[in-house]
Amino acid sequence: MHAEQLVQMVNDISAFFAPQFPEAEAAAEVAGHLKRQWEKRMRLQIVEILNSGEGAFSPVGRAAIALLAAEATRPAG
Amino acid sequence: MYAIDHHDLGTPPSTSQTMVSIEIDGRPFAVPEGTSVMRAAALAGVSIPKLCATDSLKSFGSCRLCLVEIEGRKGYPASCTTLVADGMKVRTESDKLHQLRKGVVELYVSEHPLECEGCPADKHCELQDMAAVHGVTGSPYIAGDSCPPRVTAESRAISYQTDTSNPYFNFNPELCIVCSRCVRACDETQGTLALTISGRGLASQVAASQSESFVESECVSCGACVEACPTAALSEKSLLSFTKPTQAITTTCAYCGVGCSLKAEVADGKVARMVPNRDGHANQGHACVKGRFAYGYATHADRLTKPMIRATLSDPWREVSWDEAIGHAASEFKRIQAKYGRGAVGGITSSRCTNEETWLVQKLVRAAFGNNNVDTCARVCHSPTGYGLKQTLGESAGTQAFTSVMKANVVLLMGANPTEGHPVFASQLKRALRAGAKLIVIDPREIALVNGPHIKAEHHLQLRPGTNVAMINALAHVAVTEGFVKDDYVAARCEMASFNKWREFVAQERNSPEAVEAVTGVPAASVRAAARLYASAVNGAIYYGLGVTEHSQGSTTVLGIANLAMATGNIGREGVGVNPLRGQNNVQGSCDMGSFPHELPGYRHVSDNAVRGSFEAVWGVTLDNEQGLRIPNMFEAALDGTFKGMYIQGEDIAQSDPNTQHVVAALTSLECLVVQDIFMCETAKFAHVLLPGSSFLEKDGTFTNAERRISRVRKVMEPLPGLADWEVTMRLANALGHPMHYDHPSQIMAEIASLMPTFTGVTYEKLERLGSIQWPCNDAAPEGTPTMHIDQFVRGKGKFFVTEYVPTRERSSSRFPLLLTTGRVLTQYNVGAQTRRTENNVWHSEDRVEIHPHDAENRGIADGDWIGITSRAGETVLRAQVTDRVQPGVIYTTFHFPESGANVVTTENSDWATNCPEYKVTAVEVVKVDKPLDWQIRFRQNRDARLPSRHKAPAAV
Structure with missing residues (x-):
């Protein structure tokens, strides 16, 4: 999918949650939203974009995807 | 004429909870306070003669036929305007009453002779009935030498010319008894007040607006006047081409989210006319120009009736048997999944199909495809x-x-x-x-x-x-x-x-x-x-x-x-x-039925193990616990090469979804697109398998409207392709290897009720008994729930959210200084596939762009000019309509005609939470141009080029 568009979508979601919570909490909310709403290949791609260092993420968006990335690499169990 | 099976009670019901005791013809009855004597008698099984009264309208008291005798009162009060009182004793029949009423009927007949043969209302005419009841076969006022000659148009100084301007009904003043029911219906039922009684005395006549023709007047063609008319003065043109309807089948409208209850009156296995159901809970006996009249698309020559397949989009269509079409579709989906993975296919359910059909499509995706790649058109609306x-x-x-x-x-x-x-x-x-x-x-x-x-x-x-x-x-x-x-x-x-x-x-x-x-x-x-x-x-x-x-x-x-x-x-x-207010008739239902990729039926997340387990137990498969792709995600995945097959039931995403070029690119990248539709829609042009669909008249099922009201859809005629949509989905699932066996949609509803806590108490038997049910319907609310959240919110405590305003990226700029917003008109519906194939085109035959006079003048644009509209997504050309309905800086158009290309200019911008497209804001520039774009001109010529000749659209559409 279009990387720029995916990042934009993350930033739009972050723009909703950022005013509601402190940054770490907002990031967790964004990550939670993505885990419940986005299909797996979109979540994998957004993590790849973060890892590539190329996405123009908002601070909350970046923190949220970092949470997804951390969960993806965490050993099961 | 109201429905042939309607038993009219004369005046509307009283809402009072207080009961009063009365005596009618010597028998005691109790009725709510505020009830008319006429209605009380009707409830007691006594029909008092009437002409100007009907139970959808307030009493009027003009015809003087409903006179009764009331003990202790002088004279002969009109029963329609006289309310019951405790202890009242009413006499509805006597020689004197008969004599008075007969005189009234004879006066009516003097202006409306009983020349009934060939009349559309013959045997369903209230004047004819009243004449029969009173033994009137003619009027003494037109019979003898001592009487003045029959009243004529000239003597009344009015015109007897029939107004045939409305495509769906005629107004024949010669048959009018000036009872004012039509005028009152336009006022009380519709609220347009397009009709009036013009003139005085013998010159009194029903008139539309300022004595204009119906089609040129303010009349919105809802048909309320036609339904209220006691004779054939206002009657459906369709009745002229059918034998008398003999059966009325109650069903639910297939247009907007109001979900009106209608009665299809059937003659010779076809719909002779559609009449609003006065007992309809959603519509209270009303309808609109679409539901009431625009059902002719169901038998239009454009209907697809044979399954077709083709290997590539450049191949001609080949008509095949159901078995071959379904076998081909199933083998293609299996091939794609084997090659690209389980998630490479998905489906789209339709808000124009029934709950039961939607249920089966999402079940097919989840149980036969083995993923959650199912979405619905609610993605792009609600x-x-x-x-x-x-x-x-x-x-x-x-x-x-x-x-x-x-x-x-x-x-x-x-x-x-x-x-x-x-x-x-x-x-x-x-x-x-x-x-x-x-x-x-x-x-x-x-x-x-x-x-x-x-x-x-x-x-x-x-x-x-x-x-x-x-x-x-x-x-x-x-x-x-x-x-x-x-x-x-x-x-x-x-x-x-x-x-x-x-x-x-x-x-x-x-x-x-x-x-x-x-x-x-x-x-x-x-x-x-x-x-x-x-x-x-x-x-x-x-x-x-x-x-x-x-x-x-x-x-x-x-x-x-x-x-x-x-x-x-x-x-x-x-x-x-x-x-x-839901756009399509079954948007609520399609969402309820689990059409979203992250939710199982009943809005429960697919990751919920207990919920998933309940479905797995009934369906006998293991379900994916990961949410699937939404429609726009499917497009993106298709363009990425990871999504290769789609099953689309009853949706025209190539016309309805934003950024048409993007949608077309995605659809053409699919290896197998299966479209199930009643017409060769825009999306079908990119299909490899065409499964002919069935209209709402051809199947049983239920729709759920915007107020959560579940109403029955009943089969009025046999499916033109031979199978109803639910039967086709069932066959496809079986061909894919997931067994589905239902003999009737009621069995599907039983499965729904067994798996959805808000539907536990819903059965076809209960729908038959109650007429409709608003969910939740379960042990806590066995007859449904008209008002939700009465004692507490469904989630427990209501939750507030901070709603920070974030401006859209679609902002006006020097390059695109105007904002385009979109909407719909009364007479057309959604992408127009249904209404464009009806006479509704009389009112709206093309989409136009509304532009404020200030913006128009700045650009040298006059009303009716072609104007080019350009956004960052694309360009299209439409005619201008200069109006101050829109504010400066804003233009507005509808999207009912594919050649308008409204979605060629809308962008892929979408709602942050759900990806619902931002149809309502597109930054554009407009300029005056000489003609439509070449693609628009070619559109009409080319759009049916790949079709067998019998599927070509008529030139007039």
Whole structure:
């Protein structure tokens, strides 16, 4: 999918949650939203974009995807 | 003429709970206080003669046929206008009464001779019935030498010329008895007041507007006058081509989310006419020009009736058997999944299909495809409603019944245009407004309800497109800072932490009407006045439409609406609530049935092990616990090469979804597209397998309307392709290896009821008995739930959300200085596939662009000029309609005709939470041009080029 568009979508979601919570909490909310709403290949791609260092993420968006990335690499169990 | 099976009670029911005792012809009865003597008698099984009375209209007392004798009263009062009183003794028959009534009938017959043979109303004419009851075979006033000659048009100084201008009904003044039922129906039922009685005495005559033809008048062709007419003065043209209907089958309209109950009157296995069901719970005996008349598409020559397949898009279609088509589709889906993976295929359910059919499609995707790649057209209309109301209130549905509006004191209407999109609800709303309710309209455009001849809004907050959240925050700011919050209600029913956070947010000065005036363009004083009106109302009700949801902050606005309603205590009783007006007839149902990729039926997340387990136990498969792709995600995945096959039932995404070029690119990249549709729609042009669909007249099932009302759809005629849609899906699932065996949709409903807690008590038997049911229907509410959240919210405590205004990226600029917004008109529906194939084109035969005179003059554009519209997504050309209904800087168009290309210019911008496209805001520039684009000119010539000749569209469409 279009990387720029995916990042934009993350930033739009972050723009909703950022005013509601402190940054770490907002990031967790964004990550939670993505885990419940986005299909797996979109979540994998957004993590790849973060890892590539190329996405123009908002601070909350970046923190949220970092949470997804951390969960993806965490050993099961 | 009302439906052939309607038993008329003469006057409307009383709502009183107090009973009074009366005696009718010596027999005692008890009826509610306020009931007319006529209705009381009818309830007792005694038919009092009548002509000007009918139970859908207030009593009028003009025909003098319904005279009765009442003990202790002088004279012969009219039973329609006389209310019962405790102890009243009524006599309905006597020689004197018979003599009086017979005289009246003879007078009527003098102007309307009993020349009944060939009349469309023959054997269903109330005058004919009255003549028979009183033994009148002619009138003495036209029979003898001593009488004046028969009354003629000349002697009455009127015209007897039949008005045939309306495509669906005629007005024959010669058959008119001037009872005023049509005039009263236009007033009381429809609320347009297009009809009047012109002239005096013998020259009295029904007239449309200022004695114009019906089609040129204000008449909206709802048919209420035709239904109310006791003779054939106003009668359906269709009755002239059929033998007399012998059967009335109650079904549900297939157009908008009002979901009107209709009676299909059948003759020789075909629909002779469609009549509103006076017992219909959603529509209260009313209908509109679409549901009432525009059903001819069901038998249009364009209907697909044979399955077809082709290997590539450049190949001609080949008609094949059902077995071959379904076998081919199944083998292709299996091949694709084997090659590209389980997630490489998906399906789209339809809001035009029944609950049972939608259930089967999502079941096929989940159980046979083995993934959750299922979505529905609600994605592009009300998905933000599902999200926002679930988050705040706990249920993804509106809170009220339509009749609730009659108890509202203030109605806040936001981003909806009911007189065009939901006309039967609009009539009910107009009744509420004319009874004293106040209206606030929030809309960029001056809709008809703002300043009509009989309705005026107290406030029209004509905001700039894309600023809904700023507006809802400003309204909330006033409610919070001026002391309108219902503290006790909030404390008892809502999460206080979330409320306090929200209150602190909206109270900030930056959310005040004064601070956001520069953003919304609406004077702060108007916003304050409107906010005070809503927030101080005893009962404040919010109704909203796609003008709320189809924005980049659509979900945020829905959350904001729910916040405002909760804070002012306006949820949980009649007369209040949050009410999404759904676009298509079964949007609510298709969402309920689990059409979203993240939710199993009943709005339960696919990751919920217990819920998933209940489905796995019944379906006998292991279900994916990961949500699937949404429609726009499917397009993206298709372009990425990871999504290769789609099964689309009854949706035309190539026309209805935004950024057409993008959609077409995605569809053409698929290896197998299976389209199930009644017509060769735009999407079907990219299909490899065509499965002919069945219209709502050809199958059994249920629809669920915007008020959560489940109503029966009943088969009126056999499916033209031989199979109903649910049967086709069942065959496809079986071919894919997942067994489905149902003999009737009632068995599918039984499965639905077994798996959805809100449907536990729903059965076809109960629907038959009650007429309709509003879910939840279960042990706690065995006959359904008209009003939700009465004692507490479904989620427990109502939750508030901070709704920060985030401007859309679609902003006007020097390159694209105007904002395009879209909507619909009364006579066409959605992508027009149905209504374009009816006579409704008489009223709307092309989409036009509304542009303000100021913007038009600046660009040298005159009314009717071709104008080119360019956005960052594409360009199209439409004719201009110069009007101040739109504000400067904003243009507006509809999207009913594919050659209009409205979605060629809309962008892929979408709601942050749900990806609902931002149809309502597209930055554009317009210039005057000489002609449409070449593709538009070619469109008509080419669009059927690949079709067998019998599938070509008629030249007139």
